[in-house]
Amino acid sequence: MxxxxxxxxxxxxxxxxxxxxxxxxxxxxxxxxxxxxxxxxxxxxxxxxxxxxxxxxxxxxxxxxxxxxxxxxxxxxxxxxxxxxxxxxxxxxxxxxxxxxxxxxxxxxxxxxxxxxxxxxxxxxxxxxxxxxxxxxxxxxxxxxxxxxxxxxxxxxxxxxxxxxxxxxxxxxxxxxxxxxxxxxxxxxxxxxxxxxxxxxxxxxxxxxxxxxxxxxxxxxxxxxxxxxxxxxxxxxxxxxxxxSPLEHQIDRLDEFITDDQQSEVVKLHFIGNNAKRALISEVSKQLDVAINILQGSISPTQEGAYGTLYVEIKGEPTVIQEAIQYIEASGVEVEVLKHV
Known part of the structure; x- marks a missing residue:
């Protein structure tokens, strides 16, 4: 010591x-x-x-x-x-x-x-x-x-x-x-x-x-x-x-990838450890009536495990979007809402 x-x-x-x-x-x-x-x-x-x-x-x-x-x-x-x-x-x-x-x-x-x-x-x-x-x-x-x-x-x-x-x-x-x-x-x-x-x-x-x-x-x-x-x-x-994560302060540059045909939320997901290997986005799409548009993401290894960041747009009815966010959070993934569309 x-x-x-x-x-x-x-x-x-x-x-x-x-x-x-x-x-x-x-x-x-x-x-x-x-x-x-x-x-x-x-x-x-x-x-x-x-x-x-x-x-x-x-x-x-x-x-x-x-x-x-x-x-x-x-x-x-x-x-x-x-x-x-x-x-x-x-x-x-x-x-x-x-x-x-x-x-x-x-x-x-x-x-x-x-x-x-x-x-x-x-x-x-x-x-x-x-x-x-x-x-x-x-x-x-x-x-x-x-x-x-x-x-x-x-x-x-x-x-x-x-x-x-x-x-x-x-x-x-x-x-x-x-x-x-x-x-x-x-x-x-x-x-x-x-x-x-x-x-x-x-x-x-x-x-x-x-x-x-x-x-x-x-x-x-x-x-x-x-x-x-x-x-x-x-x-x-x-x-x-x-x-x-150079995109951290460039979220406005994602606008060209965001659809405007229905209400959506742009969120940032933090994956840690085994969660970084999980097909969580696929799970959410199957469980709930939402469409998910992946905007940008990366997974980085550290000595203590993998660390991943994923930026996604979740599209659907407002109540269902909130259910999707709650589902993701209940899976042990941190969710940060970045933008309301």
Missing amino acids: ISIKNLSKVFKTKDQTVNAVDDVSIDIPKGEIFGVIGYSGAGKSTFIRLINRLEDPSEGEIILDDQDIAALRKEPLRKKRQKIGMIFQHFNLLWSRTVFENIAFPLEIAGVPKRDRDEKVQELIDLVGLKGRENSYPSQLSGGQKQRVGIARALANDPTVLLCDEATSALDPETTDDILDLLVSINEKLNLTIILITHEMHVIQKVCHRVAVMEQGQVVEQGEVLNVFVKPQSKTTKRFVQQL
């Missing part, structure tokens, strides 16, 4: 005081992939640098394995840092060293004997899928391969926590998915707690169990990814969710 309590970081200059991280409290269970998302300047990168003390906190506690990292000094802090791995957006590899030597570097610093070091490095190379590239230099690798080296290096000292600071931002979409799949695999194989900083909701959706949304140094919302997707509370969270 990582327990972060009332964590703050204040930067002071002659002209201003900046609360980069402002009274943040988060609990992260062991073995969880926890996402922190926010726009540029939200404080998320400062937050992750506080966790391994690349920045010193102004206030608060960072409890890891029953130790307050914020209170550690010099030698105890150095030893604790060895159990906190970190990967970066721009890889931070040693360009004059091979893949093998880059991964071995933290083991050298830790004083691990060469035989044990070589065995560990080869194990990590196999784990991250770099077999055959041991003697390559970073300049000979693709972006995804460089990040795999960075991940292997971060795992060299068997950390209990892996921090990822925008680890996929410099990668193309296909390579991003490959790296995210690798992180999920590592999380499952090693029961490793991962804290992932990003500004991309797709990354949160694909790999995280829970998420915190940051704005101006504060956590404005946190919870299970599935719940945050279905019922975003803050304006910032809603903007991020819109990245995955």
Whole structure:
């Protein structure tokens, strides 16, 4: 368990005081992939640098394995840092060293004997899928391969926590998915707690169990990814969710698809888990005297199950339309009426 309590970081200059991280409290269970998302300047990168003390906190506690990292000094802090791995957006590899030597570097610093070091490095190379590239230099690798080296290096000292600071931002979409799949695999194989900083909701959706949304140094919302997707509370969270549902604020563009020959309701349906696999629209049409026009929809997988959104027009007599909506709600699907036609 990582327990972060009332964590703050204040930067002071002659002209201003900046609360980069402002009274943040988060609990992260062991073995969880926890996402922190926010726009540029939200404080998320400062937050992750506080966790391994690349920045010193102004206030608060960072409890890891029953130790307050914020209170550690010099030698105890150095030893604790060895159990906190970190990967970066721009890889931070040693360009004059091979893949093998880059991964071995933290083991050298830790004083691990060469035989044990070589065995560990080869194990990590196999784990991250770099077999055959041991003697390559970073300049000979693709972006995804460089990040795999960075991940292997971060795992060299068997950390209990892996921090990822925008680890996929410099990668193309296909390579991003490959790296995210690798992180999920590592999380499952090693029961490793991962804290992932990003500004991309797709990354949160694909790999995280829970998420915190940051704005101006504060956590404005946190919870299970599935719940945050279905019922975003803050304006910032809603903007991020819109990245995955671009139609959210474009409902007026559906007018050309909506019929006007009889009364209808345009509704948005939220499907969660097994309900996303159910032929509910077909059921409603058979059970009740309504016609249903599907306008737009999507189903997205998350670590906690499938999440689907469907926009439909329900046509028929007003009382029967209400019966159809009640039938859908009784099936465990959330209904939001968007427009009366």
